[in-house]
Amino acid sequence: MSKRIALSLLLAATVFGSCARKSVPTKSEVSKRPVPEAVRATNVEFRFLSAKGKAQFDYQGNQQGANINVRIRKDSVIWISASLIGLEGVRAYITRDSVQVLDKLHREYYAGDYAYLSKRLNVPVNFDMLQALLLGNYLPPIDAATEPKVVTEGDMQRVNYEQANLLVQQxxxxxxxxxxxxxVEDPASQNKVTVDYSDFRVLERMPQSFAHNTLLQIQQGQAKPTTVTLSYRSVDVDKERLQFPFSIPKGYARKK
Incomplete structure (x- = not known):
């Protein structure tokens, strides 16, 4: 697994930023806002969520697969582990204020705030974006004063708004x-990200639907799109109080 693909495990962090290098607040309370009455979306409600499955990356024709384990404490912690052939290669521990990534394949680790991660990935990132993308939840505008345009077309509802010169449609x-x-599209650069959710199944402990398949297509200019597919085989909500183990082993170098 190359370093680029390993870092792609933070795929949700790269998705929103791939469109443009614009300022995005890092200490946002977006996820705690209720869904507007006009928007007919229901978000997944939980305290602890655990999901296991596979991730498939296709970057400029280079394909790589990995097993993934995702754990979330709502609005607080996102923990991601990826393994190849039974061996863990990457582990990430993400909070509202910090990002830590352990690269076991190269005995390196990354630690810093969202400005650090944005610089490393060359994209803006925040916690709420990452959480919403992993859950398939409705993502409201960062600026509470922004009024989305809502249009109903048959059995679908289209929600549009603009923020930081990006066009967002759900x-x-x-x-x-x-x-x-x-x-998410940047008209100036013609960069575009599309995330499709499918294979919705009702969760065992709550009458909520969760997308077990997520397909991301990241288009940067005229380059060949990068695609990331997440296929979950199991998703558990509030089954148990989850642990989020993370520590830096001795001898690991901090990536600057």
């Missing part, structure tokens, strides 16, 4: 009340 399937597609 398609909501009314029957499931879940986001089916998210698009």
């Amino acid at each position: 398609l909501i399937e009314l029957g499931k009340a879940r986001v089916q597609q998210l698009t």
Whole structure:
């Protein structure tokens, strides 16, 4: 697994920023805002969520697969582990204020705030964006004063708004009340990201639908799109109080 692909495990962090290098607040309370009444989306509610499955990356024709384990304490911690052939290669521990990534393949680690991660990945990032993308939840504008444009078209609802010169569009399937597609586009650079959610299944402990398949297509200018596919085989909500183990072993070099 190359360093580029290993870092791609923070795929949600790169998705929103791939469109443009613009300022995005890092200490946002976006996820705690209720979904507007006009928007017919229902977000996944939980305290602890655990998901296991596979990730498939295709970067400029180079393909790489990995097993992934995602744990989330809502609005607080995102923990991601990826392994190849049974051996863990990357572990990430992400909070609202900090990002830490352990690269076991190269005996290195990354630690810093969101400005650090944004600089490393050359994109702006914040916690709420990453959490919403992993969950398939509705993502409201960062600026509470921004009023989304909501249009109903048959069994779909289209929600559009602009922020930081980016055009954001979400398609909501009314029957499931879940986001089916998210698009973020930078008209100036023609960079575009499309996230499609599918294979919705009702969770075991709560009457909520969760997308077990997520397909990301990242288009930067005229280059060949980068795609990331997440396929979950199991998703558990509030089954148990989860642990988020993370420590830096001795001898690991801090990546500057």
